[in-house]
Amino acid sequence: MIGIVGDDFPQAHTAYFQSRNIDLGGLQTVPGRTFRWCGEYHADFNNRTTLSTELGVFETFNPQLPEDYRTTPYVLLGNIGPDLQGHVLDQMERPKFIVADTMNLWINITNEALHKLLKRVDMLVLNDEEARQLTKEENLIRAGRALLELGPRFVAIKKGEHGCMLFGEGGAFFATGAYPLAEIHDPTGAGDSFVGALAGYVASKNPKGVTFDLLRAAVAHGSVMASFNVEAFSLERLRTLTNVQLAERFNQFKAMTRFEE
Amino acid sequence: MIGIVGDDFPQAHTAYFQSRNIDLGGLQTVPGRTFRWCGEYHADFNNRTTLSTELGVFETFNPQLPEDYRTTPYVLLGNIGPDLQGHVLDQMERPKFIVADTMNLWINITNEALHKLLKRVDMLVLNDEEARQLTKEENLIRAGRALLELGPRFVAIKKGEHGCMLFGEGGAFFATGAYPLAEIHDPTGAGDSFVGALAGYVASKNPKGVTFDLLRAAVAHGSVMASFNVEAFSLERLRTLTNVQLAERFNQFKAMTRFEE
Numbered sequence: 001m002i003g004i005v006g007d008d009f010p011q012a013h014t015a016y017f018q019s020r021n022i023d024l025g026g027l028q029t030v031p032g033r034t035f036r037w038c039g040e041y042h043a044d045f046n047n048r049t050t051l052s053t054e055l056g057v058f059e060t061f062n063p064q065l066p067e068d069y070r071t072t073p074y075v076l077l078g079n080i081g082p083d084l085q086g087h088v089l090d091q092m093e094r095p096k097f098i099v100a101d102t103m104n105l106w107i108n109i110t111n112e113a114l115h116k117l118l119k120r121v122d123m124l125v126l127n128d129e130e131a132r133q134l135t136k137e138e139n140l141i142r143a144g145r146a147l148l149e150l151g152p153r154f155v156a157i158k159k160g161e162h163g164c165m166l167f168g169e170g171g172a173f174f175a176t177g178a179y180p181l182a183e184i185h186d187p188t189g190a191g192d193s194f195v196g197a198l199a200g201y202v203a204s205k206n207p208k209g210v211t212f213d214l215l216r217a218a219v220a221h222g223s224v225m226a227s228f229n230v231e232a233f234s235l236e237r238l239r240t241l242t243n244v245q246l247a248e249r250f251n252q253f254k255a256m257t258r259f260e261e
Numbered sequence: 262m263i264g265i266v267g268d269d270f271p272q273a274h275t276a277y278f279q280s281r282n283i284d285l286g287g288l289q290t291v292p293g294r295t296f297r298w299c300g301e302y303h304a305d306f307n308n309r310t311t312l313s314t315e316l317g318v319f320e321t322f323n324p325q326l327p328e329d330y331r332t333t334p335y336v337l338l339g340n341i342g343p344d345l346q347g348h349v350l351d352q353m354e355r356p357k358f359i360v361a362d363t364m365n366l367w368i369n370i371t372n373e374a375l376h377k378l379l380k381r382v383d384m385l386v387l388n389d390e391e392a393r394q395l396t397k398e399e400n401l402i403r404a405g406r407a408l409l410e411l412g413p414r415f416v417a418i419k420k421g422e423h424g425c426m427l428f429g430e431g432g433a434f435f436a437t438g439a440y441p442l443a444e445i446h447d448p449t450g451a452g453d454s455f456v457g458a459l460a461g462y463v464a465s466k467n468p469k470g471v472t473f474d475l476l477r478a479a480v481a482h483g484s485v486m487a488s489f490n491v492e493a494f495s496l497e498r499l500r501t502l503t504n505v506q507l508a509e510r511f512n513q514f515k516a517m518t519r520f521e522e
Contacts, residue, residue, distance in 0.1 A: 139442075174519075177426075257435070257436060259437070259515065
């Protein structure tokens with residue numbers, strides 16, 4: 001983990017990360033306030049209105065990799081400006097697989113830097129509106145294909161409650177719905193838990209080469225993780241989640257998408 | 262087929278039906294104009310604005326079953342008023358499986374008759390907005406469960422380009438996306454071709470009893486048929502469609518939704 005928090009960041013949070021064996025060597029804690037986002041979700045949970053964004057210490061974030069991070073083989077570039085994502089890559093030694101997240105803000109204000117970054121990553125993950133915005137294609141199949149032309153070997157387009165589409169070389173295509181939930185409490189972080197679980201699954205397999213078939217399962221794992229995340233406020237559900245619960249839901253998810261002639 | 266057309270109905274259309282071995286014994290042709298709908302689709306093809314609806318001869322339609330139709334084992338009640346759908350059922354002798362389509366209009370103006378009909382059918386097929394409207398549940402998983410309480414053993418909720426969810430007894434659940442298309446020319450009739458192929462698939466299998474697993478495949482067949490239908494205006498694509506093309510796309514669809522741990 002590479003990141004920055006202010007001195008207001010609760011000790012309980014860092015303690016929790018440590019209890020899950022998350023290396024915090026790359027987490028900077030500096031004077032000031034931690035990044036905050038405040039918003040309101042609409043009735044269908046697929047749209048939201050931002051009420052306030054306070055960058056706080058994030059505004060001057062300069063990601064610095066500890067020496068022993070530089071050879072990490074699997075890299076997830078979280079949603080920060082593409083220049084900073086590129087700056088992280090500059091510090092890395094030949095990673096095996098690089099996944100990048102992005103958002104509408106960077107498509108708008110740092111479009112050129114984003115295009116440059118896309119030539120350096122193996123996989124791009126973004127949502128449907130962002131895919132349309134970046135490619136100017138209304139149809140998502142065409143948007144996915146157009147994104148492959150920009151550099152990455154794989155593209156995942158997230159559609160919130162409607163699931164995810166995965167595009168690969170040679171017309172490879174995979175689609176899955178979201179895991180169905182009768183109650184959604186807080187969709188905040190669904191996209192982050194999706195891409196985190198996706199990248200984590202790939203890293204856990206440490207494959208010779210990342211294949212399209214491996215990424216099908218990675219997308220399904222991401223969907224399952226996101227489904228847990230939205231069941232409760234903030235990280236409350238992930239905090240108590242076990243590997244057994246993840247595996248059970250993964251198997252249910254597989255069963256509910258199968259059909260035979 | 263049970264239906265009504267006016268004397269303006271092109272002879273070429275009936276000739277086409279006959280060339281496909283469709284029995285037209287239940288098609289009434291009467292003086293007057295055939296039903297017409299005119300509308301405009303929005304950019305995403307998921308919403309449309311009705312410009313005009315002319316009921317024509319449909320206004321006084323009274324479905325009368327030819328004697329040899331009364332023992333038909335598989336019945337698809339197309340989208341007409343629930344009273345007329347019930348009137349068709351009154352003329353049938355113990356069908357094995359009854360699927361009903363409906364629409365927002367009937368939910369609004371003949372809600373009670375619709376509730377009565379739902380107790381007489383095995384399966385209800387409707388779209389997401391209709392499911393929400395009929396159950397007053399925003400969440401589609403809850404809407405699907407609530408619809409099962411109204412009578413049918415199976416409920417399919419269609420979500421347009423986002424696919425379909427199938428609900429059955431004991432919490433049985435299946436979900437699939439739509440077959441991905443880079444070009445959509447005319448979504449008119451997608452829902453009808455979906456439910457037609459679904460019911461046709463079940464009838465072609467003529468099972469001892471209709472199971473949830475059979476309906477998974479039926480939903481997938483419906484999705485594939487609908488994907489062909491929207492590729493060209495009106496019935497143009499279905500007109501030339503072959504069983505080999507259907508089977509090929511069905512297999513592609515299966516491959517693109519599979520994942521393995």
